[in-house]
Amino acid sequence: MRIxxxxxxxxxxxxxxxxxxxxPVQTAPAKTAEPAPFAPELVRNLEALRDAALGSDYAYHxxxxxxxxxxxxxxxxxxxxxxxxYVAQTLRAAGLNAKLEEVTVPHWVRGAETxxxxxxxxxxxxxxxxxxxxxxxxxxxTPADGLTAEVVVVNNFEELKELGKDKVxxxxxxxxxxxxxxxASAGHWDGAYDEAVQFRALGAKAAAExxxxxxxxxxxxxxDYRLPHTGYSAPAGIxxxxxxxxxxxxxxxxxxxxxxxxxxxxxxxxxxxxxGYNVVADLKGSExxxxxxxxxxxxxxxxxxxxxxxxxxxxVIAMGAAQLMKELHxxxxxxxxxxxxMNEETGSRGGKAYAKAREAEAAQHIAAIESxxxxxxxxxxxxxxxPSAILMLKPMAKVLxxxxxxxxRLSADDVGADITPLATLGVPTFGxxxxxxxxxxxxxxxxxxxxxxxxxxxRENVAAxxxxxxxxxxxxxxxxx
Amino acid sequence: MRIxxxxxxxxxxxxxxxxxxxxPVQTAPAKTAEPAPFAPELVRNLEALRDAALGSDYAYHxxxxxxxxxxxxxxxxxxxxxxxxYVAQTLRAAGLNAKLEEVTVPHWVRGAETxxxxxxxxxxxxxxxxxxxxxxxxxxxTPADGLTAEVVVVNNFEELKELGKDKVxxxxxxxxxxxxxxxASAGHWDGAYDEAVQFRALGAKAAAExxxxxxxxxxxxxxDYRLPHTGYSAPAGIxxxxxxxxxxxxxxxxxxxxxxxxxxxxxxxxxxxxxGYNVVADLKGSExxxxxxxxxxxxxxxxxxxxxxxxxxxxVIAMGAAQLMKELHxxxxxxxxxxxxMNEETGSRGGKAYAKAREAEAAQHIAAIESxxxxxxxxxxxxxxxPSAILMLKPMAKVLxxxxxxxxRLSADDVGADITPLATLGVPTFGxxxxxxxxxxxxxxxxxxxxxxxxxxxRENVAAxxxxxxxxxxxxxxxxx
Numbered sequence: 020m021r022i023x024x025x026x027x028x029x030x031x032x033x034x035x036x037x038x039x040x041x042x043p044v045q046t047a048p049a050k051t052a053e054p055a056p057f058a059p060e061l062v063r064n065l066e067a068l069r070d071a072a073l074g075s076d077y078a079y080h081x082x083x084x085x086x087x088x089x090x091x092x093x094x095x096x097x098x099x100x101x102x103x104x105y106v107a108q109t110l111r112a113a114g115l116n117a118k119l120e121e122v123t124v125p126h127w128v129r130g131a132e133t134x135x136x137x138x139x140x141x142x143x144x145x146x147x148x149x150x151x152x153x154x155x156x157x158x159x160x161t162p163a164d165g166l167t168a169e170v171v172v173v174n175n176f177e178e179l180k181e182l183g184k185d186k187v188x189x190x191x192x193x194x195x196x197x198x199x200x201x202x203a204s205a206g207h208w209d210g211a212y213d214e215a216v217q218f219r220a221l222g223a224k225a226a227a228e229x230x231x232x233x234x235x236x237x238x239x240x241x242x243d244y245r246l247p248h249t250g251y252s253a254p255a256g257i258x259x260x261x262x263x264x265x266x267x268x269x270x271x272x273x274x275x276x277x278x279x280x281x282x283x284x285x286x287x288x289x290x291x292x293x294x295g296y297n298v299v300a301d302l303k304g305s306e307x308x309x310x311x312x313x314x315x316x317x318x319x320x321x322x323x324x325x326x327x328x329x330x331x332x333x334x335v336i337a338m339g340a341a342q343l344m345k346e347l348h349x350x351x352x353x354x355x356x357x358x359x360x361m362n363e364e365t366g367s368r369g370g371k372a373y374a375k376a377r378e379a380e381a382a383q384h385i386a387a388i389e390s391x392x393x394x395x396x397x398x399x400x401x402x403x404x405x406p407s408a409i410l411m412l413k414p415m416a417k418v419l420x421x422x423x424x425x426x427x428r429l430s431a432d433d434v435g436a437d438i439t440p441l442a443t444l445g446v447p448t449f450g451x452x453x454x455x456x457x458x459x460x461x462x463x464x465x466x467x468x469x470x471x472x473x474x475x476x477x478r479e480n481v482a483a484x485x486x487x488x489x490x491x492x493x494x495x496x497x498x499x500x
Numbered sequence: 501m502r503i504x505x506x507x508x509x510x511x512x513x514x515x516x517x518x519x520x521x522x523x524p525v526q527t528a529p530a531k532t533a534e535p536a537p538f539a540p541e542l543v544r545n546l547e548a549l550r551d552a553a554l555g556s557d558y559a560y561h562x563x564x565x566x567x568x569x570x571x572x573x574x575x576x577x578x579x580x581x582x583x584x585x586y587v588a589q590t591l592r593a594a595g596l597n598a599k600l601e602e603v604t605v606p607h608w609v610r611g612a613e614t615x616x617x618x619x620x621x622x623x624x625x626x627x628x629x630x631x632x633x634x635x636x637x638x639x640x641x642t643p644a645d646g647l648t649a650e651v652v653v654v655n656n657f658e659e660l661k662e663l664g665k666d667k668v669x670x671x672x673x674x675x676x677x678x679x680x681x682x683x684a685s686a687g688h689w690d691g692a693y694d695e696a697v698q699f700r701a702l703g704a705k706a707a708a709e710x711x712x713x714x715x716x717x718x719x720x721x722x723x724d725y726r727l728p729h730t731g732y733s734a735p736a737g738i739x740x741x742x743x744x745x746x747x748x749x750x751x752x753x754x755x756x757x758x759x760x761x762x763x764x765x766x767x768x769x770x771x772x773x774x775x776g777y778n779v780v781a782d783l784k785g786s787e788x789x790x791x792x793x794x795x796x797x798x799x800x801x802x803x804x805x806x807x808x809x810x811x812x813x814x815x816v817i818a819m820g821a822a823q824l825m826k827e828l829h830x831x832x833x834x835x836x837x838x839x840x841x842m843n844e845e846t847g848s849r850g851g852k853a854y855a856k857a858r859e860a861e862a863a864q865h866i867a868a869i870e871s872x873x874x875x876x877x878x879x880x881x882x883x884x885x886x887p888s889a890i891l892m893l894k895p896m897a898k899v900l901x902x903x904x905x906x907x908x909r910l911s912a913d914d915v916g917a918d919i920t921p922l923a924t925l926g927v928p929t930f931g932x933x934x935x936x937x938x939x940x941x942x943x944x945x946x947x948x949x950x951x952x953x954x955x956x957x958x959r960e961n962v963a964a965x966x967x968x969x970x971x972x973x974x975x976x977x978x979x980x981x
Contacts, residue, residue, distance in 0.1 A: 087750050088622040088757075090629045101624040141569040143582040148571045151946065244725030245805070245947040265949040269568050269806075276569075324726070325750075465632065466726040468746040 072482035078339030086325035095126030103296035117300035124295040130286030140277035153247035165284035188230030208455035223255035237267035242460035298359040313387035317363035324467030332394035339481035351492035360437040374440030381444035389435030390451035399426025404447040553963035559820030567806035576607030584777035598781035605776035611767030621758035634728035646765035669711035689936035704736035718748035723941035779840040794868035798844035805948030813875035821966035832973035841918040855921030862925035870916030871932035880907030885928040905964040
């Protein structure tokens, strides 16, 4: 999630990134303004959608198929293609007009990934210590039998800069920035993620500039179960990996005592671009079919887990929202468009291609919603919209209050990687806001699997997405920009 | 921990094992009995030991060296030998009379361990699914390039028996018994462990009897971070492994839909026996040097993690208890003997050898204490002793109450694998009782590492061990049997 922002930030200095944590700029419009009430029929329909969603496991069944029968869906893989076809076919069966739209996507594939300490203070002769490592997307390969070098531990970019070329050249730079679990637990998971992820995204480039042989980061995420967290790293021409938190501690402790040497083997490959697919499926509007409200998630996942929370959940939440409208025979006035985006994790090519092809239709895109923060209990939405749009939607909060999903937080930052190109064209965008306190424990790890999704919470997410989308498709006025 | 009980139970039928969960047989002596009060000087000394322990990180520093500088210490490894030498040397430096006692130990070494599903319902053509697996100690090897067979899912021994030879022969049997996390969280971690571990210990034998090609179990332990839990499995002549809970779910879900085939590669080796070492270090008694109170933990660990909680903690708790007595110049009347046992995890050869060599001195072993349930906050002790011994120790509870370690639970079951051979000789035995609610999340996994130990809780454990040991070494009367 949210990788796009980091990609566009690559050309900023790392120091500047620290200030990029999203901040709500305003939480409510001026006190005097009162929104127009919703028509009673709309309220009844929204309540019906909400209640039906809370009783439906349609989305969960789709998620089980995507994660267990198909499995991991990295961009460029046969599973990603199979998933696109499955989603299109399933939405067709639900009565939507679904098509696959081709997108040229990158094709990075993981190879071997092992690491071991081969020298450290008070080492028992003849022994090594295993280090749990995973390659970051964008990493280049070490030689097939690995590279061996001393590890230089730094806690931030400033410390790296202070060391300079002399002390970094030929070494493995290790960024030991800790993910702030307390911040995440206190409701600021985005802040915790943003301040740690800069090293994953930009560390390899900074290390390469000083001649490092490779770059490693402490895994960006909570939990303490010796799991590596993968993710995107700006291509830097050197191998780039992430080690588990426990290994980070060991390396840092030993390096304080004396020189530590590591053998690192990462053999990923960047293959030629291939064709992937966005799934675009319409539930045609009855009065303004040319006006579109997007509900979406991204279909590609990382390859370590099966992408249940990142972001199979987002896809099936969107599928579930549209399927329920069909099931309840609620044809919206505007078109509801389900999109399962391709390639969020390593470049958001799907989101970019869609927006580029629709530049002329931007004004007819009433809004775009994405869910890409897992499947936890929904709290509401982050909205990159005008304050008057927030006002217009205010009556909807009553429908969502019973499930606790009634927060509508105005955001100055982008709210979903795949819909950001649309936001750039002026389209109002919404990001479903889940309870993310443990999301980053599992994010981008082998443990992102179906069992992490609580069926009840997934149903609540479908309810929230359906209610917002149907509201946007039904209100007499278009959402103001 | 507690593997020894399982080993001696191997010849019982699996069904019988279900009843083996440890039960407190009595929690207090008869109401009318009142213990003799402790001498005021003893109480003062116990309080001084307790308070000094709460202010000392001696044990933590030893644990850091054992886990980070030495690393994993599987039986038969250079690290296990190095650890024995380190403990002996460190205790000598603390003023104890330490020696290494040779023990012939088994030497099982892990090899490659990979698994993948190669066929399942609605599989995307050309894809496989990775299964996280680890070999169990005692496993034999598959061919170097693996074996491929259909997976048969059973939930218990009865289901396996019902299937019979026809449906099991040539297949990979998968025991999908779930570790009862709620039971563990509610304070019954031993019960949760015992009811699941029987499949790890005896599943391969039961499967082999019906001609299975291999045996897998769902990992015995809590947590949901895609971690495999290793452990001992009675040698059955077939490969035996454990899969992560997530993979267990996937296999079970897919197998309900149709045939599931797996390729399994496990290449461990059972090498010839080697010489290992128990560390035996005495703090000589001033009045009855021939009477011995043992404080102990086991020095060998599994190889996946660094054995911080299982059981580096037990070793350093015992070391810390003795070191503090030296530091406070508290020479006990009886001898306090620190023992770091070798080979608890795969046969308890250290504990057995020690007891066998001391059969004639059993009566002079006043008591033996072991800590082998991690480093969590101590609640007190499990005691396999006579009810009158419990009564005699009652005044000690007042000293331990301020740190909450004042439970003394009479147990009909053995209370520590390494001291069970002494219990068989009639020696009263005590097991330090830690808060074990999350212990089995990490037990036998790659995540059993130093960061799981909270320094304050480790100090409390040293306090509890020191107070009990010093009491046993000082009371005017020997502990009744």
